[in-house]
Amino acid sequence: MTLHWPNRVYGELGPETDGLRLRVGQNQNMGGFPIGIVFIDGVRYPYMPGNVCNGWTYDFPVRLAAVPELQVTELFAADDSIAERVIDTCLGLQREGVRAISSGCGFFGNFQREVRDALDIPVALSSLVQIPWIEQVVRSDESIGVLTASSPDITSKLLEGCGIAHPERLVIRGLQEAPEFSAIIEGRGEFDNGEVRRELVAAATALVAESSAPIGAILLECSDMPPYASAVQSATGLPVFDFITLIRWLESSVCQTPYRGFH
Template sequence: MTAMDRRLENRQFGYITPENDAVPVRMMQGQQISGYSVGIVYIEDVYYPMVPGNVLNAYTYDFPVRMKAVPGLQQHRLFSADPTIADDLIRLGEHMIEKEGIRVLSSACGFFGNFQKVVAAALDIPVALSSLVQMPWIKGMLKPGQKIGVLTANAAAITDSLLENCSIHSRDDMVVKDLRHAPEFSAILEYRGQFDNGVVQTEVVNAALELLDEADIGAILLECSDMPPYASAIQRATQLPVFDFVTLIKWLHNATHQMPYRGFI
């Protein structure tokens, strides 16, 4: 048993209701707050609007999430997969587990996936640092020959190493479309502090439609944590399943916070 395992020895799962609250409860030694299912790490140096649906907008969720910036982390370091980030993520993850009681760790940028395997190996909770980790599961649901259309903020940063860390072993099943140079969406990457939300939505939807012209697309996957606000519009335009960070985080929450069923038989 590792030191981390010992510190988690008194971790307790369980849904408390007025009908079942007369039960023994316990807390991990050193834990200071509770009630958070998902921890979300993010780039500290950002400057743009985070509208509802964005991973870092609290109104996106109907359950509590714990958000923490990775100290000193800048976008260019993450996009270039600076290996020193891994230790920062592990330290922050350990803090969120031990002091704040999170049950699973995710992030607010798909390029945190470069550190998926090393962070998952170091922490004693499930880890899903990139929306791209959903790709093998999505592929298994599609018809043979169908591809997954991936919308990303920066196609150049979708390296073979990133894909391998997210358990994606081939590019054959994906078609990637980049919004890095879209006039309004680029405000996010360039930290302009504002954008026209309607124009951004149009740019993202048009990129999704372009994917359909390039291949037989069976589903859309949004790499970028700033794209979920437009998932509904993408689905309306493409008539396809749309997966993103929010579908991932809700899936993680449901798995780690099972609720009792009620009803008659």
């Protein structure tokens, strides 16, 4: 089998692989980044530990790349004119040797299919791609709560692009009007971290309380929400999925290591 990219050659390097002939791709001048992350160029706010774009979030290396001149408004609006820029940025990460790609905003899912089909490595641009799997692990009479940065922009195009066939199972609540959380999508450059946490917890508990169907799990759509996932889980008592559960899943699939021990 011919491998298109050297980063498809898997396996942990150690003494047992001394006989392996290594190679790199054309224009590749770095290595050791299993996960690549594309993010919005035109944003300005604090990146807390737990945020997709904060290096302290991970116990493995990640490679970040901004999509040039990309603005929040055009990404949320699924402007088709930006698809080529998103693809080019992801191709750049692929050339640099990353093994899988995610993103720093759930609305990159508007271009999930186009990017996936343009690359030779796994691509999961939105936390929403976890929804079909979550549907299989909660009861069939349960709904899935979704907290999002902007509920009006959760469109059928976005959901279909992320493989969601049963949107009727989703209970969606947006934080676009929350006084502190809105600082993120408005790029105000600062926010009260404790208040953002309280806003997310309040939104999650209200979603659960007001849903006509029982909620089996919560998905945090936005890449800025994982810092508060633990607080949301403590308040609701539910499984919580987010961008970091997605990225850890991706990393584990492309960086398998041998099990060691004694019997």
